[in-house]
Each structure stands twice: as structure tokens, then as C-alpha cells.
Amino acid sequence: MRAFAAPYPKDVWGPRRARIIAVGLALVFVVIVGRSAYVAFNGPDRSAVPVAAVEAVRRADIVDRRGELLATTVEGVSLAVDPSAIWDSRDVVAGIRTVFPDLREDALTAVMADKKRQFAWVKRGLEEEQIKALKELGVEGLMFVREPQRRYPGGSLAGHFLGYTSIDGDGLEGIERVYDDRLKQGGEPLELTLDASVQFVVEEELTRAFADFDMKGAVGIVLEANSGAVRAIASWPEMDPRRRGDEGDEAKTNRALNARMELGSIYKPLTVAAALEAGMLRTSDTFDVSKPVKIGAVTVRDQHPLTRVSGKAATAEDILAESSNIGTALIAQRMGVAQQKAFLGKVGLLAGHGGEGPQWASPLIPQRWDETAMATVAYGHGISVSPLAFAMTYTPFANGGEYVSPSFIEPVDAASVKRTRVMSARTADAVLSMMRTTVLQGSGKLANANGYEVAGKTGTAEKPTPDGYDPDRNITSFAAVFPASRPQFVVLVVLDEAQPRTGEQRTAAFTAASIAGKVIARAAPLLDVQPVLGATATRGIAPVTRTSAEAQ
Amino acid sequence: MKRLAIIGGLVVAVLAVAVYRAKLSAEETQVRIDELKIEAHAEEAAIATLRADEAVLTRPERIGGIAQQQLGLEPANPSQYVAPEALKQRLGEEKLRLPQRADGPAEGAQPQQQ
Numbered sequence: 065m066r067a068f069a070a071p072y073p074k075d076v077w078g079p080r081r082a083r084i085i086a087v088g089l090a091l092v093f094v095v096i097v098g099r100s101a102y103v104a105f106n107g108p109d110r111s112a113v114p115v116a117a118v119e120a121v122r123r124a125d126i127v128d129r130r131g132e133l134l135a136t137t138v139e140g141v142s143l144a145v146d147p148s149a150i151w152d153s154r155d156v157v158a159g160i161r162t163v164f165p166d167l168r169e170d171a172l173t174a175v176m177a178d179k180k181r182q183f184a185w186v187k188r189g190l191e192e193e194q195i196k197a198l199k200e201l202g203v204e205g206l207m208f209v210r211e212p213q214r215r216y217p218g219g220s221l222a223g224h225f226l227g228y229t230s231i232d233g234d235g236l237e238g239i240e241r242v243y244d245d246r247l248k249q250g251g252e253p254l255e256l257t258l259d260a261s262v263q264f265v266v267e268e269e270l271t272r273a274f275a276d277f278d279m280k281g282a283v284g285i286v287l288e289a290n291s292g293a294v295r296a297i298a299s300w301p302e303m304d305p306r307r308r309g310d311e312g313d314e315a316k317t318n319r320a321l322n323a324r325m326e327l328g329s330i331y332k333p334l335t336v337a338a339a340l341e342a343g344m345l346r347t348s349d350t351f352d353v354s355k356p357v358k359i360g361a362v363t364v365r366d367q368h369p370l371t372r373v374s375g376k377a378a379t380a381e382d383i384l385a386e387s388s389n390i391g392t393a394l395i396a397q398r399m400g401v402a403q404q405k406a407f408l409g410k411v412g413l414l415a416g417h418g419g420e421g422p423q424w425a426s427p428l429i430p431q432r433w434d435e436t437a438m439a440t441v442a443y444g445h446g447i448s449v450s451p452l453a454f455a456m457t458y459t460p461f462a463n464g465g466e467y468v469s470p471s472f473i474e475p476v477d478a479a480s481v482k483r484t485r486v487m488s489a490r491t492a493d494a495v496l497s498m499m500r501t502t503v504l505q506g507s508g509k510l511a512n513a514n515g516y517e518v519a520g521k522t523g524t525a526e527k528p529t530p531d532g533y534d535p536d537r538n539i540t541s542f543a544a545v546f547p548a549s550r551p552q553f554v555v556l557v558v559l560d561e562a563q564p565r566t567g568e569q570r571t572a573a574f575t576a577a578s579i580a581g582k583v584i585a586r587a588a589p590l591l592d593v594q595p596v597l598g599a600t601a602t603r604g605i606a607p608v609t610r611t612s613a614e615a616q
Numbered sequence: 617m618k619r620l621a622i623i624g625g626l627v628v629a630v631l632a633v634a635v636y637r638a639k640l641s642a643e644e645t646q647v648r649i650d651e652l653k654i655e656a657h658a659e660e661a662a663i664a665t666l667r668a669d670e671a672v673l674t675r676p677e678r679i680g681g682i683a684q685q686q687l688g689l690e691p692a693n694p695s696q697y698v699a700p701e702a703l704k705q706r707l708g709e710e711k712l713r714l715p716q717r718a719d720g721p722a723e724g725a726q727p728q729q730q
Contacts (some may be wrong), residue, residue, distance in 0.1 A: 122660070133671035139661040219669030264676040515694030586691050595694035 122212060122235055124246070125253035126226060128260040129293075129474050133217050133253075135226055135240070135305070137233070140213030141195055142188040143206065147181045150205035154431050160186060161199040176205075188231045189213045189511055214240075215479040220302040222263050224318035225256075225422075228305035230299045237309065238318070239425065239472075242422050257293035262286055265586045270300040273559065273579045277570075281560035283320045283451045284579075286587055289462030291476045292469050295591065297321075297452065320425040324448035325558065328525030328572070329387045329505060330543040331444035333495050334457055336380045336392070338407035340491045347494055350377040353390040356404055360436030364393040364443075367571075372505060381498040385506030389443045396442035397435075404438055410486040411457040411467055413449050421472050424450040444523055445533075455556040458543050461496045461519075462551030464489035500548045505572075509541055509579040513585035515595025520544030520555075520580065522572035527561070537561050539574035542580040547593060555587075 126135035130503040141547030143160075150156050153176030164187055164189040175184045182341055190198070190208075198206060214229045222344035227238020235244030243254055266284035273282060282300040287293065300317040309603070310318065317323060339345035354375035369375050370386045396404055408414055418427030428448040440446040452470065460467045465487040499519035504509045523541040526533035541558040545551045557580040559572075568574045672678075683689040 122664075133667055134672075136664055136668050136671070138665045186643055214666050217668050221675070263677055268677070513694075515697070585694075589692040594699075595697050597694060603621050 069440050087609070100102075100613065103517050107348055115320075120212075121248065121250040123214065123229075123248060124250050126239060126247070128255045128262075128263075129255060129295075131253075132258065134222060134256070134258075134260065135214060136215050137212045138213075138215050139210055141190045142209045142211055142213075143186040143190055143198060143506055144209050145176065145184055145186055146205045146207060147176050147184060148179050149182075150470045152176060153219055156203045156205055159203040159207075160198070162201070163197045169521040183207070193522050199214050213236075216305040218260065219302040219306070221260065221267065222258055222298070222429070223303040223305045224299045224320065225297050226305055228308050230308070238305075239422070240305075243473075257288075257295065257471055257474055257476060258297070259295045259590065259606045261589045261590045262295040263298060265590065266296040266298045266583055267302060269489070269579055269583045270557075270587070271300055272303070272582075273562070273575075274300070276566070276578075277559060277562035279324075279559050279562040280319070280321050280334065281314060283323075283556070283558040283581075284583060285320055285451060285455045285554075285556045286583070286591075287455055287470065287554040289459045289477050289551055290468070290590075291478065291481050292459065292471045293425075293474075293476050294452075294455070294470050295470055295553070296587070319558070319560070320451050321422060322450065324425045324450060325539050326445055326448050326525045326528060327451070327454055327539060327541045327558065328523030329389075329392075329442040330454070330521045330523035330556075331442065331447075332384055332387065332392045333461065333543075334408065335399075335404070335442040336384060336498065336558050337460070337487050337491055337495045338404055339395045340380075340494060341407065341487045342403045344398045344400075344403070345380060345395055347380060347498075350379055351383065351391045351394045352376045353378045353383065353388045353394070355390075357393060358398055359393050360434055361441040362439055364389050364439055366390050372599050381501055382481055384495075384498045384521060386503045387502075387507050392443045393439040396438050401433055401435065401438045404441065405433055407415045407446075407486070408441070410484065411455060411460065411527070412469075413447070413457060417453070424452050427453065444525055451556055451558050455543065458545055458556070460486050461492050461499070462545045462554060465492040494550065496548060498543060499545065500598075503544075506566045507573040508542065508577050509582040510573065511544060511584070513546070513588065514587045515597050516584050516593060517547035517549055517596060518544050518581065518584055519546065519548040519551075520577070522577050524571045524573075538570060540570065540576040542572055542576035544580055544584065546584055546588065547596060548598065552593060553588075553591060555584055557583060577591055 066279075074178055080214045119589075123137045125133060125137070127133055137578045145156065147153070153173060156176060157169060157172045160172060161169060167187070172186070175186070178184070187194075188211075189438075194209065197207075212233060214233060216223070216226065216228075225238055227236065227240040227242075229235050229240050234249075235241040236245065239256065240247065247254060266286060270282045270284050273279065284296065284298040284300075285294070286296040287536070299317070299319040299321075301312075303311055303315045303318075319325075336345065340347070342390065349506055352375065353370060354365065356363050358364075366388050368386075370382060370388060372386060373382045375388075378386075378388060378391050380391075380395065382388070383395070406413070412426055414429055417424050427450075430446050433441075437446050441469045456467065456470055463483075465485055466483045468484075469482045471481065485563045496519050499508075499521055500517065502522075503512050503518045503520055508518070508520050511518050512521050521543055523539075523543070525541075526535055527537045527539060528534075539555065539558060539560055540562050544555045546553055546555065559576050559579065562575040563570050564574055
């Protein structure tokens with residue numbers, strides 16, 4: 065009975081089991097809710113969407129002053145391989161080499177043999193035909209990777225000046241290197257002062273010059289005198305940026321900026337201007353240039369006697385027109401070393417360029433600037449400068465005596481153009497008039513582009529060697545300002561070891577002057593210079609005439 | 617109290633659904649933005665390629681060659697430039713050369729000077 069009377073033993077585990085199950089269910093619920101909340105608030109993983117790739121900054125374009133595209137970045141295709149996915153590497157290597165025979169077989173085989181790698185570049189920057197040919201091979205393991213690639217639509221146009229980037233888009237040379245940070249920021253194109261049409265004309269004339277002259281190299285520069293804006297700057301042989309420096313040494317050198325040359329008699333207008341400015345010379349003063357003169361340790365001679373006037377009474381104009389070394393040295397002797405150095409310093413020929421933008425070679429100047437050096441520097445020997453630095457020295461003749469620094473990037477703000485008065489307007493105009501006479505009646509006749517009133521000076525300099533000057537190799541040059549009645553542009557043409565194929569003399573009168581004339585005739589219309597036919601006036605000066613009495 | 621809890625729970629549930637929908641909508645918008653960015657990038661790349669192609673096709677040596685061969689054009693010669701004053705004179709001469717109309721002088725014709 066006791067057994068029946070006693071209550072059932074209390075089931076203490078029942079409620080506990082219920083609680084444990086409830087807690088378990090609650091935990092499951094919390095996990096589900098937590099995960100749902102995580103998904104709700106964080107969203108799906110979007111890492112597969114290549115938005116980051118499209119948001120990468122595109123390297124800015126480079127354009128000329130009229131917006132013509134000179135360098136741009138396009139989406140290109142490169143070839144890579146996955147060595148780990150390649151079974152028969154010999155088949156793949158053979159296939160790739162049918163499209164790229166220049167790729168080395170052993171190098172390709174070594175890449176394919178590394179089975180731990182899943183990615184290796186084979187060729188960057190494929191052409192459409194190459195992509196098609198590779199796809200038609202049908203070999204395994206090839207990957208076509210889309211990536212930004214720098215393109216130069218003009219080919220070698222302004223190649224030296226533009227420079228190039230590495231395959232990864234880092235500026236290595238030229239404008240690409242100098243303005244690398246700016247270009248990498250993307251945004252608006254970098255607008256150069258260059259005029260692609262004028263640049264083309266200069267480059268084409270330099271290339272054509274090679275047909276007429278056997279030459280080693282050449283430079284052509286066109287500057288807007290008032291602003292210093294460089295409208296064309298060419299170095300020949302041309303350099304194709306698409307080859308990224310894979311050129312011969314001759315083509316690699318940017319002669320316009322990086323070469324230092326003894327430019328010869330195109331210094332003579334500077335000597336005359338310095339002497340006029342120093343008050344040591346009047347335009348009516350005459351010199352006896354009929355016989356050699358000894359100044360310091362050097363005996364200065366002329367290649368030929370004067371023909372326009374008697375050599376016993378040559379004015380500065382006669383000396384320039386017929387490029388008399390003797391006369392120029394005598395003018396320098398009047399002026400003295402200090403005045404000469406000071407003037408050349410003012411026109412930027414005695415120091416390098418330390419400012420922003422493209423750099424050019426610092427000059428080589430005489431270590432001992434004595435009377436001997438003074439005499440030779442007067443006619444452009446014994447001092448080596450970059451062609452661009454020299455071209456800038458003619459800007460005062462076009463600007464009424466004001467020297468301006470070169471500008472490479474638009475917009476060229478008139479207020480920011482650095483101007484330095486280096487001579488009076490009277491001196492500038494007087495020398496300009498003499499240079500016009502040089503073109504009309506002297507050694508620069510072949511530069512006389514009809515209608516564009518060219519004023520300029522020839523220069524022929526034997527090349528220096530360790531054993532002295534080489535009479536068989538020279539630098540010929542022509543520096544000019546046009547149009548003389550309203551000067552706007554400076555042009556410099558330099559030919560390195562130009563030897564006329566027709567057997568003419570290899571002096572600047574027959575080489576550089578001719579090329580400069582052709583450049584001006586073609587470039588002037590592109591630069592909106594209106595021709596003037598039948599007038600020979602220079603700014604502020606009466607038309608260049610000479611009476612028979614003066615000529616005696 | 618129990619009713620209040622139920623209502624509260626419902627409100628929370630509705631709000632949770634609303635938040636979820638908003639979040640979902642934002643995600644869809646974000647996906648759309650990303651798609652548009654990719655499209656814009658593709659268009660920009662295409663434009664860059666076309667501009668590069670245009671620059672290649674309009675290179676001076678190419679245009680110059682075609683203009684010379686197909687049209688016989690040459691670089692401008694200084695003698696082809698005319699000052700405005702000379703242009704007026706030339707215009708007058710051109711008018712003088714206009715053919716005479718049957719009923720009178722040509723329009724704009726100048727009387728001949730003796």
C-alpha cells in the first residue's frame with residue numbers, strides 16, 4: 065500500500081530538458097538572426113566587381129597648343145601565361161615565337177618551366193593583328209590582360225621633347241618625365257606650347273636636309289619671341305617614343321637641349337650688340353679687316369676678303385653681312401673681356417638652367433677668359449652651349465632689347481613671362497637691321513624666305529677635337545628673327561657635320577641658311593604671319609639701303 | 617502588457633523589414649552605380665582609342681600627302697596673300713568682269729573709268 069500511497073517520484077529533469085532545448089533553439093535563432101543582420105547590414109561580398117580597377121587614375125594626355133593629341137593612354141592588351149596550367153611548354157613557346165620571332169626561346173622556355181608560377185608577362189602592348197594571331201594558335205595557358213598603355217599617335221613627332229614612359233606608365237624621358245607627377249594625377253590634358261604643324265614642318269625639313277647633305281645630326285627650333293613660347297623643337301635623327309629608348313645613340317640624344325655645341329659666327333650679332341650697348345661702338349665706326357690680326361695668343365683670319373666693301377673700312381654691318389672674324393674680334397677688343405662676359409651672362413649663356421620644366425645642358429665656357437678667349441668667343445669659338453640656350457639670346461633683337469625665358473606649357477601668361485632688358489631698343493633694332501642686310505646682301509641669302517623679311521646670321525664652326533679644331537668637320541648654323549619689320553619669331557637651325565652632296569662648300573651659307581629659309585617659308589603661314597612683299601624695312605629703322613658713296 | 621509587447625514586436629518587425637528593404641535598395645543602387653562606372657570607363661576608353669585613331673589619321677604627313685596627291689594642294693605661297701585694301705580693289709575688278717545682263721548693267725558693276 066505504501067507503494068501506492070507514495071507520490072510519484074518527482075521528475076526534476078523534465079523542466080531542465082525543456083530549458084536546455086529552449087536555450088538551444090534560442091542560440092540557433094540568435095545565430096540565424098545574427099547572420100541575417102550581418103548580411104542585411106553588410107551586403108554581399110562585392111570584391112568580384114572590378115570597380116576599383118575602373119576608378120584607377122588614367123594618365124593625362126599631352127596635347128599641343130591647338131589641342132592636337134601628342135600622347136594619350138588607351139586600354140591595351142598584353143600577353144601573359146600561366147605556367148602552372150601548361151602541359152606542353154615546347155608547343156606554347158613555338159606558337160608564341162611564330163608571332164614574336166624576336167622573343168628568345170630559352171627565356172620563354174625558362175618561364176614556362178617554372179610550374180609554381182601562375183602568372184608571367186610575355187609581351188606587353190599587343191597590336192590587333194598579334195592578338196588575332198595568338199588566339200588562332202589555340203595553345204594552352206595564354207592570358208590576354210587588359211591594361212592601360214601609353215600611345216604616341218604622331219609617331220616620332222616631337223619624340224625627343226615628349227620623351228616616353230616605362231611599360232608601367234612611369235615617365236622616363238622628356239616631358240613625360242619632367243611632368244610625371246602632374247600627368248599621373250590625370251585630369252585635363254597637359255597643353256604644350258608646341259604647334260604640331262610647325263613641329264612637323266621643322267622635322268620634315270631636317271629630314272629632307274639629309275637628302276641634300278650627308279650629316280650626322282640636326283636641330284631646329286622655332287620660338288615666339290614675345291612670350292618665349294617654344295613652338296617647335298626638333299632634334300634629328302628623330303626618336304620614336306614608341307620604342308621606349310630602344311634606339312641608336314645618335315637618335316637617343318636630344319641635341320636641341322642636351323648637346324653642347326660651338327655654334328660659330330651666329331655669336332657675332334651678340335658681340336656687336338654688346339659693344340653698341342657698352343658705348344664702345346657706333347654703327348658708323350669702321351675697321352680694317354683686310355689683314356689678319358693677333359689678339360692675345362691667337363691670330364684671327366677671315367676665310368675670304370670682304371666683297372661688298374673695302375676691307376680697310378668695314379662697318380659693323382659689313383662685318384656681320386660678310387661674317388668677318390677679324391672685324392668681330394676687333395669689336396670685342398674695343399669692348400674688353402669684362403663687358404663681353406657680362407653681356408653673355410645677361411643673355412643666359414654662362415649658366416645652366418635651374419628652374420622648373422625641361423632642363424638644358426649647362427655651357428662649357430673658357431676656364432681662362434683672357435684676350436685670346438675674348439677674341440674667339442666673339443665669333444663663337446671656345447664656348448659651347450645648348451642650341452635652345454642660344455636661340456633664346458636672339459629674343460632681345462625681336463623684343464626691343466628684352467630677353468625672355470623659354471615657355472613650354474600653355475597657357476603662357478603675359479604677366480608671368482620673365483623679361484630682362486639686356487640692351488636698349490635702339491641697339492636691338494640696329495643689330496636687327498644689320499642681320500636683315502646679312503640676309504639680303506650677305507651670307508644669309510638662301511634664308512631669304514620671300515615675304516617674311518628674314519633677318520639672321522650664318523655660323524660655321526670647325527669641330528673641336530683633343531688635337532685642335534678639325535677643318536674637315538664643322539657645325540653650321542643659322543639664327544634668325546622674322547619678320548624684321550614686326551619681329552615675332554626666332555628660328556635656329558643647326559646642322560652637325562653637314563656635307564653638301566652636290567659638292568658645294570660646307571659653310572652655313574649653303575647648308576643651314578637654306579634649311580632655315582625653307583622652314584620659315586612653310587612655318588610662317590601656320591604661325592599666322594602675313595607676308596609682306598616688296599618691303600625691306602626693319603622695325604623702327606628705315607628700309608635697308610646703302611648708297612654707293614657709303615659702299616666705297 | 618502582453619498586447620503592448622505584441623504590438624511592439626510587430627512594429628520592430630515592420631521597421632526591420634523596412635530597413636532591410638532600404639538596405640537592399642541601396643545595394644541595388646550601388647550595384648547599378650558600379651555598373652554605370654564600368655560602362656563609363658568603357659566609353660571613356662573607347663573615346664580615348666577613337667581620339668588616338670583620329671590623331672593617327674590626321675597626322676600632318678598623312679593629310680599633307682593626301683591633299684597633295686588627291687587635290688593638288690600645296691603649302692600657301694606668299695603671293696597668295698592679299699591685304700584687305702587690295703582685296704577691295706580685286707573685288708571691284710571681279711565685278712567689272714561680270715557678264716552684262718541683256719536689260720542693263722550687271723548688279724554691282726562699276727562704271728568704267730576713262
